[in-house]
Amino acid sequence: MSKTIKVGVISCSGMAQLHMKAVRDNAQAELYMICDTNAEQLEKVAALFGVQRTCTDYRQMLADPEVDAVIIVTPDQTHREISVAALEAGKHVLCEKPMALTLEDCRAMTAAAAKASTKMMIGQICRYTPGFLKAKALIDRGEIGELFFVETEYAHDYAKLAGLSAWRLDPLRHGFLGGGCHAVDLARWIAGNPTEVMAYSNHKMLKDWPTDDCTIAIMKFPNDVIGKVFVSTGCKRDYTMRSVFYGSKGTIITDNTSPCMTVYKDGLGNGESLFEGLPQTHAIPVKYPLDINNHNTYGEFNEFLDCIVNDKPIRTTALEGAYTVSVSLAAVESSKTGRPVAPDYDF
Numbered sequence: 001m002s003k004t005i006k007v008g009v010i011s012c013s014g015m016a017q018l019h020m021k022a023v024r025d026n027a028q029a030e031l032y033m034i035c036d037t038n039a040e041q042l043e044k045v046a047a048l049f050g051v052q053r054t055c056t057d058y059r060q061m062l063a064d065p066e067v068d069a070v071i072i073v074t075p076d077q078t079h080r081e082i083s084v085a086a087l088e089a090g091k092h093v094l095c096e097k098p099m100a101l102t103l104e105d106c107r108a109m110t111a112a113a114a115k116a117s118t119k120m121m122i123g124q125i126c127r128y129t130p131g132f133l134k135a136k137a138l139i140d141r142g143e144i145g146e147l148f149f150v151e152t153e154y155a156h157d158y159a160k161l162a163g164l165s166a167w168r169l170d171p172l173r174h175g176f177l178g179g180g181c182h183a184v185d186l187a188r189w190i191a192g193n194p195t196e197v198m199a200y201s202n203h204k205m206l207k208d209w210p211t212d213d214c215t216i217a218i219m220k221f222p223n224d225v226i227g228k229v230f231v232s233t234g235c236k237r238d239y240t241m242r243s244v245f246y247g248s249k250g251t252i253i254t255d256n257t258s259p260c261m262t263v264y265k266d267g268l269g270n271g272e273s274l275f276e277g278l279p280q281t282h283a284i285p286v287k288y289p290l291d292i293n294n295h296n297t298y299g300e301f302n303e304f305l306d307c308i309v310n311d312k313p314i315r316t317t318a319l320e321g322a323y324t325v326s327v328s329l330a331a332v333e334s335s336k337t338g339r340p341v342a343p344d345y346d347f
């Protein structure tokens, strides 16, 4: 029986509690300590999860030699300071997205991760969403042939979200980076690192927010694939990350809020099935059932733990997180200058 990994969670927000559930329910992990600068929230969540050890200063958690790993769910602006300190203290780190708001902060974090003997993962949770995992597997297996166009989207009406904290109104936290990094990361995961980004944006919905709230970025990916990432944080519709992947032999339409995905596949008709138990008999679109699970902290944490326990490589490394920030910032810059921008991958 291998050792139980003792985990500390820094923040007691709603999102942090989703991480706590994943830790609590993993047989090889222990939710050992939690931290929040808000003592009242800390006490409430400690009681909810039955956690004995609490602190209001994350440095107290890092000083405890019993803590093996930390999950950082604090405001974006604090990710650099806390994750660098955690890596330097010898802890494994799972840090929420976006990794940081500037390339300078990303560089400090990638440097600390490269130096550390522990693991660092960035919480790009879309890579654990059932519809996107299935799409990625089908594409990698060649089921839709050669990819030529990818379309990803993050449409989320922030005006409807209750209790959004003030740190989100930082002018550095452009909507295309804050929430939009999910759609950027998905496009990068499927199609690779874009070499050039051109974007347009406007500011018609969230008038009291400091940045534009609607951005469309077109991108050139490796292997002559082109793509489009659309982000709106003021749109009047239900939350979605509707995404379409076009290949020479088929097309996949999927998102993170529907109970099914649609696959068009050219030339099917021989009873071949992409999903066990569901025969696909013709080339018309077929809808396949999915779990929605758009914040799959269980999938994310279970993989993090497996990488720690079995010394496996992390998929969403610090470098991956930094590349996603860099592409997002390239789009923001392009939308301001009106010129195409080549993202910086020098970390």
Ligand SMILES: NC(=O)c1ccc[n+]([C@@H]2O[C@H](COP(=O)([O-])OP(=O)(O)OC[C@H]3O[C@@H](n4cnc5c(N)ncnc54)[C@H](O)[C@@H]3O)[C@@H](O)[C@H]2O)c1
Binding pocket: 010, 011, 012, 013, 014, 015, 016, 035, 036, 037, 038, 041, 056, 058, 072, 073, 074, 075, 076, 078, 096, 097, 098, 123, 125, 164, 165, 178, 295
């Ligand atoms: N993966 C996702 O889909 C997803 C969803 C929501 C939020 N996030 C990310 O999670 C992070 C937190 O977002 P949120 O919505 O939970 O924010 P929030 O403002 O709701 O909660 C942040 C919590 O952190 C605490 N805090 C602030 N500074 C702290 C510090 N130095 N030490 C300890 N506690 C501190 C606050 O008191 C608060 O309880 C952000 O990076 C955000 O982008 C990711």
